[in-house]
Amino acid sequence: MIFDRKPVMVQVTRKTVHNPGFVTLFFDLAIDFQPGRFIMVWLPGVDEKPYTISYHGPERFGITIEAKGRFSRQALSLSPGDWVGIRGPFGNGFDIIPSPHVAVVAGGCGMAPLAPLVERLDPNLYFVHGARTKDFILYPQRFAVKRHFTTDDGSLGHRGFVTDLLAAEIRRRKDQAQPQFDMVYACGPEMMMHAVFTLCEAHGILCQVSLERYMRCGFGVCGACVCSDQVVCTDGPVFNSDQLQKMTDFNRTALLKSGQPVALSEYVSWRCQ
Amino acid sequence: MDKFLGIQLKTPLVLASGILGNNAAILSRVHGAGCGLVTMKSIGPARRDGHNNPTVIDLGCGMINAVGLPTPGYDNMDAEWQALSDRDFPLNASIYGGSVAEFAEVARFVSDQGPDCIEINISCPNSDHHGMLFGVDEKAAHAVTAAVKRVIDVPLIAKLTPAAPDIGRIAKACEDAGADAICAINTAGPGMVIDIEAKMPVLAFKKGGLSGPMIKPIAIRCVYDIFRAVSIPIIGLGGVTTGEDALEMFMAGASLVGMGSAVRYRGIQVFDMVNRELNAWLDAHDTTREAVIGAAHHLTGTPTHEPVSIKKDRSSRDRKDTP
Numbered sequence: 001m002i003f004d005r006k007p008v009m010v011q012v013t014r015k016t017v018h019n020p021g022f023v024t025l026f027f028d029l030a031i032d033f034q035p036g037r038f039i040m041v042w043l044p045g046v047d048e049k050p051y052t053i054s055y056h057g058p059e060r061f062g063i064t065i066e067a068k069g070r071f072s073r074q075a076l077s078l079s080p081g082d083w084v085g086i087r088g089p090f091g092n093g094f095d096i097i098p099s100p101h102v103a104v105v106a107g108g109c110g111m112a113p114l115a116p117l118v119e120r121l122d123p124n125l126y127f128v129h130g131a132r133t134k135d136f137i138l139y140p141q142r143f144a145v146k147r148h149f150t151t152d153d154g155s156l157g158h159r160g161f162v163t164d165l166l167a168a169e170i171r172r173r174k175d176q177a178q179p180q181f182d183m184v185y186a187c188g189p190e191m192m193m194h195a196v197f198t199l200c201e202a203h204g205i206l207c208q209v210s211l212e213r214y215m216r217c218g219f220g221v222c223g224a225c226v227c228s229d230q231v232v233c234t235d236g237p238v239f240n241s242d243q244l245q246k247m248t249d250f251n252r253t254a255l256l257k258s259g260q261p262v263a264l265s266e267y268v269s270w271r272c273q
Numbered sequence: 274m275d276k277f278l279g280i281q282l283k284t285p286l287v288l289a290s291g292i293l294g295n296n297a298a299i300l301s302r303v304h305g306a307g308c309g310l311v312t313m314k315s316i317g318p319a320r321r322d323g324h325n326n327p328t329v330i331d332l333g334c335g336m337i338n339a340v341g342l343p344t345p346g347y348d349n350m351d352a353e354w355q356a357l358s359d360r361d362f363p364l365n366a367s368i369y370g371g372s373v374a375e376f377a378e379v380a381r382f383v384s385d386q387g388p389d390c391i392e393i394n395i396s397c398p399n400s401d402h403h404g405m406l407f408g409v410d411e412k413a414a415h416a417v418t419a420a421v422k423r424v425i426d427v428p429l430i431a432k433l434t435p436a437a438p439d440i441g442r443i444a445k446a447c448e449d450a451g452a453d454a455i456c457a458i459n460t461a462g463p464g465m466v467i468d469i470e471a472k473m474p475v476l477a478f479k480k481g482g483l484s485g486p487m488i489k490p491i492a493i494r495c496v497y498d499i500f501r502a503v504s505i506p507i508i509g510l511g512g513v514t515t516g517e518d519a520l521e522m523f524m525a526g527a528s529l530v531g532m533g534s535a536v537r538y539r540g541i542q543v544f545d546m547v548n549r550e551l552n553a554w555l556d557a558h559d560t561t562r563e564a565v566i567g568a569a570h571h572l573t574g575t576p577t578h579e580p581v582s583i584k585k586d587r588s589s590r591d592r593k594d595t596p
Contacts, residue, residue, distance in 0.1 A: 005331045009470035040327075044471040048326035083470060087330075217329035221292050221537045222340060223314065229298035234540075249298075257322040259295050259314060260345035261352060 007042045007085030026062040035117035036238045039088030047071045052113035066109040090218040099182040100124035107188020111138040130162040163195045194251035210237045278428040280389045282309030289533030290367035297356035304362035307544035312365040315394045317344040318375045325477040335485025339478035347379045354386045369394040377420045384425035396434030396459035408434040411446040422451035432456040441502030448503045456508040461488040485534035500526025516550020524569040
């Protein structure tokens with residue numbers, strides 16, 4: 001089912017607390033979905049924000065929320081039985097390539113939209129996940145496929161960036177004359193996604209990344225989420241290499257609530273308030 | 274090529290203010306998709322964030338919105354004005370203010386940035402302090418139009434609200450004050466949608482303007498009334514999503530037709546689609562757009578040709594991605 005008009009009120013049926021900063025709320029509702037699409041989540045009297053679907057089954061779905069600003073902290077405190085309004089799903093979702101030669105690169109809560117994608121990709125994928133520390137690794141037990149970790153402090157896996165591992169793997173495939181990646185999927189901080197894109201461009205590898213912008217309507221009319229000439233809520237949120245090459249606002253500019261374009265760093269600090 | 278207020282337009286279609294117009298790149302894309310005149314989001318006197326979400330909800334038969342006039346403020350848009358100075362498309366700059374003086378202050382600055390025309394938004398229902406008051410009172414409409422006209426050197430368009438008891442009289446007041454064209458209508462209402470489970474209005478601002486197919490008959494009636502009241506050209510908009518809707522608007526008296534909510538239902542490409550549908554109908558009836566403007570005012574109208582069915586692609590872009 002699609003619920004892209006007036007919000008549909010649904011009850012939280014289950015809540016998983018991953019750690020103090022991340023929870024997943026589950027709802028018993030059959031909703032059409034492709035990995036990478038998102039819903040608008042309304043907390044009556046508070047606000048409405050876009051969240052990707054991080055778990056999806058025939059009769060149930062879940063959204064994973066990171067404690068960041070006013071809205072997410074309220075959402076984090078919800079309990080089973082509490083009501084929220086949802087609209088969606090909106091957006092395009094990832095283009096799933098049926099190849100064993102794909103990579104998934106997740107940074108922090110960028111893991112959320114990638115998790116249902118990992119479950120649909122070939123199990124031989126190359127999978128990297130970076131976080132601040134071991135404690136911030138989302139879904140530590142979720143996947144059967146091997147995951148390579150990076151942390152800022154070295155508390156789990158490689159100490160450094162996800163692109164360190166991705167670059168090494170690209171080089172290894174080249175040096176050992178193994179098939180190169182047909183696609184690299186990435187979601188995380190925009191600076192990280194841009195680093196993945198730049199690395200892929202240097203090696204002629206295609207990639208898809210999922211962008212985040214302040215949104216209002218979710219269905220491509222209000223223009224709040226424009227990034228260059230692309231409307232993130234309907235043309236995206238997933239963009240491929242061809243599109244990213246032309247999007248000069250990528251990793252550079254985003255609009256504040258007023259519509260004012262600012263440097264991405266200023267936008268990010270506003271979004272974390 | 275169509276000509277409107279001396280501006281060359283590649284099609285008679287206009288992007289409604291408040292739809293997409295947040296940067297030069299997206300305005301250029303809309304123009305590339307078949308829109309003759311693109312309109313910027315309304316520019317106000319000072320930075321304003323607009324309302325919290327939910328701000329825009331699709332009701333199926335149209336939308337309800339209370340975005341709340343977000344704006345960086347006219348003097349805080351240097352990069353945008355710079356990007357727009359190199360444009361290769363006609364640009365309509367929508368402006369608003371909370372007083373006649375504020376309207377004039379914004380208009381003077383914006384005029385210097387070189388838009389092809391300026392549209393005064395005297396009709397927005399979504400703020401407690403801006404806009405609509407001017408659009409429901411003849412004296413106020415006259416005063417703000419005259420004040421803006423004095424300080425700009427590009428054509429002036431007055432955007433009107435269907436909330437006016439007699440929209441023809443408001444249009445006439447604007448014409449008398451120097452308006453070069455009328456744009457009608459802004460959103461109708463305001464209306465309200467209450468969620469019965471949440472037991473509260475869905476929009477954070479509680480009430481919001483109605484747009485899309487559900488308001489088309491109101492828009493057609495308003496344009497019809499305005500056409501009888503003024504001699505300046507009219508941009509007709511409100512619920513137009515197909516070529517047939519556009520023809521209805523032309524026959525009511527519009528010279529150009531605007532679209533906004535239609536982008537929700539048929540995507541940005543709606544401009545190309547409506548152009549094709551419009552031209553197919555005109556060709557099949559062996560007539561021209563100029564000839565049908567105001568046709569509904571001739572009381573002896575008879576069919577000039579057997580009705581034809583126009584092939585329409587109404588597929589919703591949002592649904593096609595879904596398995």
